[in-house]
Amino acid sequence: MEVRDLTTHFFMHEAVARAVENVSFTLKKGETLGLAGESGCGKTTTALSIMRLLPPGGRILNGEIVVDGEDLVKKNDLEMKAIRWRKISIVFQGAMNALNPVLRVGEQVAEAIVEKEKVSKANALRRARSLFELVGLDSSRVSDYPHEFSGGMRQRVMIAMALACNPSIVIADEPVTALDVVVQSRILELLKELQRKLSLSVILITHDLSVIAETCDRVAIMYAGRIAELGNVVNVYKDSWHPYTEALITAFPSIAGKRRRFLSIPGDPPDLTSPPPGCRFHPRCQWQDELCRTQDPDYRSVAPDHYVACHHSDKFRESVRER
Amino acid sequence: MRTLRAQATTTVQIKEDRFWVYRRKISDFWRLYKRSRLGKIGLTIVLAFMFIAIAAPWIAPYDPFSFVGDPFLKPSSAHVLGTDQVGRDILSRVIFGTRISLLVGLVASAMTICLGSLIGLVSGYLGGRVDNLLMRITDLFIILPALPLMLIMASILGKGIMNIIIVIAVIGWTATARMVRSQTMSLKERPFTEASRAIGSTDLHTIARHIVPNVFPLVFANGMIAIVDAILSEAGLSFLGFGDPSSPSWGMVLYFADRAGSTVNGYWWYIVPPGICIMLLVMGFAFISYSTDQILNPRLRRR
Amino acid sequence: MRDYLIKRGASALITLALAIVLNFFLFRIMPGDPTRTVVGDFRVTPEIKQALIHQFGLDQPLWVQFLLYVQNLFVGNLGVSFQYRGTPVASIIFGRRLFNTFILMGSSIGVALIIGIIVGTIAAWKRESRFDIVTVIFSLVTYSMPVFWLGMMIILIFGYYLDAIPIAGTITVGMTYSNVFEYAADYLHHMTGPFVTLTVSFVGFYFLIMRDSILDVFTEDYMLTAKAKGLSNSKILFRHAMRNATLPMVSLIAVEVTYLFGGATMTETVFSWYGIGRLIYEAVVMADYPVLQGIFVVMSILVISANFCADIVYAFLDPRIRY
Numbered sequence: 001m002e003v004r005d006l007t008t009h010f011f012m013h014e015a016v017a018r019a020v021e022n023v024s025f026t027l028k029k030g031e032t033l034g035l036a037g038e039s040g041c042g043k044t045t046t047a048l049s050i051m052r053l054l055p056p057g058g059r060i061l062n063g064e065i066v067v068d069g070e071d072l073v074k075k076n077d078l079e080m081k082a083i084r085w086r087k088i089s090i091v092f093q094g095a096m097n098a099l100n101p102v103l104r105v106g107e108q109v110a111e112a113i114v115e116k117e118k119v120s121k122a123n124a125l126r127r128a129r130s131l132f133e134l135v136g137l138d139s140s141r142v143s144d145y146p147h148e149f150s151g152g153m154r155q156r157v158m159i160a161m162a163l164a165c166n167p168s169i170v171i172a173d174e175p176v177t178a179l180d181v182v183v184q185s186r187i188l189e190l191l192k193e194l195q196r197k198l199s200l201s202v203i204l205i206t207h208d209l210s211v212i213a214e215t216c217d218r219v220a221i222m223y224a225g226r227i228a229e230l231g232n233v234v235n236v237y238k239d240s241w242h243p244y245t246e247a248l249i250t251a252f253p254s255i256a257g258k259r260r261r262f263l264s265i266p267g268d269p270p271d272l273t274s275p276p277p278g279c280r281f282h283p284r285c286q287w288q289d290e291l292c293r294t295q296d297p298d299y300r301s302v303a304p305d306h307y308v309a310c311h312h313s314d315k316f317r318e319s320v321r322e323r
Numbered sequence: 324m325r326t327l328r329a330q331a332t333t334t335v336q337i338k339e340d341r342f343w344v345y346r347r348k349i350s351d352f353w354r355l356y357k358r359s360r361l362g363k364i365g366l367t368i369v370l371a372f373m374f375i376a377i378a379a380p381w382i383a384p385y386d387p388f389s390f391v392g393d394p395f396l397k398p399s400s401a402h403v404l405g406t407d408q409v410g411r412d413i414l415s416r417v418i419f420g421t422r423i424s425l426l427v428g429l430v431a432s433a434m435t436i437c438l439g440s441l442i443g444l445v446s447g448y449l450g451g452r453v454d455n456l457l458m459r460i461t462d463l464f465i466i467l468p469a470l471p472l473m474l475i476m477a478s479i480l481g482k483g484i485m486n487i488i489i490v491i492a493v494i495g496w497t498a499t500a501r502m503v504r505s506q507t508m509s510l511k512e513r514p515f516t517e518a519s520r521a522i523g524s525t526d527l528h529t530i531a532r533h534i535v536p537n538v539f540p541l542v543f544a545n546g547m548i549a550i551v552d553a554i555l556s557e558a559g560l561s562f563l564g565f566g567d568p569s570s571p572s573w574g575m576v577l578y579f580a581d582r583a584g585s586t587v588n589g590y591w592w593y594i595v596p597p598g599i600c601i602m603l604l605v606m607g608f609a610f611i612s613y614s615t616d617q618i619l620n621p622r623l624r625r626r
Numbered sequence: 627m628r629d630y631l632i633k634r635g636a637s638a639l640i641t642l643a644l645a646i647v648l649n650f651f652l653f654r655i656m657p658g659d660p661t662r663t664v665v666g667d668f669r670v671t672p673e674i675k676q677a678l679i680h681q682f683g684l685d686q687p688l689w690v691q692f693l694l695y696v697q698n699l700f701v702g703n704l705g706v707s708f709q710y711r712g713t714p715v716a717s718i719i720f721g722r723r724l725f726n727t728f729i730l731m732g733s734s735i736g737v738a739l740i741i742g743i744i745v746g747t748i749a750a751w752k753r754e755s756r757f758d759i760v761t762v763i764f765s766l767v768t769y770s771m772p773v774f775w776l777g778m779m780i781i782l783i784f785g786y787y788l789d790a791i792p793i794a795g796t797i798t799v800g801m802t803y804s805n806v807f808e809y810a811a812d813y814l815h816h817m818t819g820p821f822v823t824l825t826v827s828f829v830g831f832y833f834l835i836m837r838d839s840i841l842d843v844f845t846e847d848y849m850l851t852a853k854a855k856g857l858s859n860s861k862i863l864f865r866h867a868m869r870n871a872t873l874p875m876v877s878l879i880a881v882e883v884t885y886l887f888g889g890a891t892m893t894e895t896v897f898s899w900y901g902i903g904r905l906i907y908e909a910v911v912m913a914d915y916p917v918l919q920g921i922f923v924v925m926s927i928l929v930i931s932a933n934f935c936a937d938i939v940y941a942f943l944d945p946r947i948r949y
Contacts, residue, residue: 084856097847145945470888586781598775605770
């Protein structure tokens, strides 16, 4: 998938929230791309834009989302319905409410198959059962209701459901955020295994950098609706080019190493209805200057397959190296 | 001495701040309310009727109680809505009817709300056996058929405006009680209630300062529905003949219209106006209720 | 689920018991001579009067009277009517009247429910469209109309001006019929007026509640999941949304049952429909207390059982209770 200059705004009564602006990235076949950032930075909006599932008030103003040579932005509702779940599917967080409480889970998994591939309900249910086994659930549980499952198992159901029509791309929006740590690692393992087995391309959205480190090949760090840095996970983590990335990573407490005080990033994420002029991160950045306050940094490549949007990434890296 | 004065000024400061908080809340509410077309229409209708009620003696062409013409006159320039079976001007009766219908609607619903809120607050806050008992009683009142009960009570108490108001209030408090109770119970669990009690406030203080302000918005919205119910109940009671013949509410006018055989004789001028008035007034309050609900109910706002 | 039903059933029985007690005392506190409640001012022979006094224990202490009352209740003895000169109340109520009211109310509630639910669902889907606005306003208007006035208007327009429907009664007086169908046709012809009145009166309320409920359901996460699966609109609406939206409706409707009786009373009075509603009116006017008391008991039983049925239906529809 290729996303180019995606811009999505939310039009509300009194103001417009510029949720996503000029976001570009590529999803390579078979890889896991992470979308990381604080709450409200536009990760979920990007995912919803790709699936064209924006709530009323949300509109894609600009950009292209190219999958298999077709631009999804230009598709109408009917065409998108055909694409959804067949080419791209999505796993939501907090499967607590994401599953319909009055329908059996097997039916919920199977209905997409029945509708899209025109197979009989019996066949679809059979497929559902095998999908359950694939995700590590007892296949006899297809006739149970969502409230009879625990949180982790519900997430497995969501994953099974997402794989129902053999999509090539899966978006996982905070798939493990609502789960406790032990279950988290199991689900992440499952995702990795499935991706390998079914050669999926995955976009993993989360605010938890450790999850990204464990599962992703490349990562895009988002801030206030834009991508601050994008590149190979190891490079981005160990050799950041953007001050925000470094701040994020150092903010993460680590069990290993010296004990130190919590380092948080001063200030708050900006109000997206009136973001700061110039670089959106400048109010919280120690390297900001007149240029940062007035001009949007370009999103440019600083190394093979490594992109940054910052005016002073060289200066910043100098000071890091000195440290 | 200085500390006392400092304390005094701080208290005044807090009171003033609270005033401004409420004022801001009200102006916020009004700002949102103005956006709703239905809300504005509803408010206009209600205000128009209130104006008519107040200005009735000056607007009405005749005295609604006097016999000013021949009976059963059709609409004409002298009597825009004709005359009834004893020669009273129907238009004047309808105009004056606004007073009764509005009065009964507002007073009865106020009593309903007060009674219902009181029971709901007590029941929700105290819980336990008191709650059980009160809820059983509430259930009973819900089960008993409203209109027959009203009819019986009306026939016991006899005619008279106040009696009708009492009847409506006594039968109608259940909905408010239930709603207030569930709100109170959920508010009771909230941290600020625990905090209030932890610092030693009396129960009464907690209820008054913390629970009531939070329950109030929903009670207000519910109150509009109570007004609607009261107006319709009064109309129904009067129509069936249990109203007060000496105070011509719209329902009462329709009662007389029915007695005069208006439907079989085609006296549309007798039937249509009072009914339309009831409908419009009720609609006005229903619109207000709908718009208020949209604003105050957080779940609705999400949509 | 069994526990749930048992709890509900027990609660219903307790309420019923309380209702019977209340019923008894309500009529005992009527002003005037206590024998009035059973015998009235009507002229009955002294022997009958004595027999009734004995039967209802009016010469005995109150609690004995209560026991006798309950005893009589169980054998179906509801006393005798005043206005009908000693006809047993039970036979007045459980006869043509109940049948007529049932047919009228049953059909109008049924039709109003179906229309309200379906149109409400569609209006919620097409929110803010012309269809939505028109139906909402129509519902608010009919909801605001007093039932009896609507009846009068229908009589005026269709009875007086258009001469399309009869003005009063259940059947034409004095007519003879050659077969059942003619009778049924005449009956239905007479029922048109009250039927339309009641249906129009009820439908607005059901519509508004259903629309509200569906809009509520739309905010749930599983609706987004359904959309994400690319299901057809009708599947999303009817299979996912409606199923969940009807749940709160069931409980709401059960509570409204008492108002249905009020509406029936008004309509039957206006149209002189020979049913229970009109009986209430007549009984109050004629101070026929035994009949009133009997009706109260019957109505209480009906309402309590309706509520209990609603509980059962709810348990059926909501798997979270069933399992």
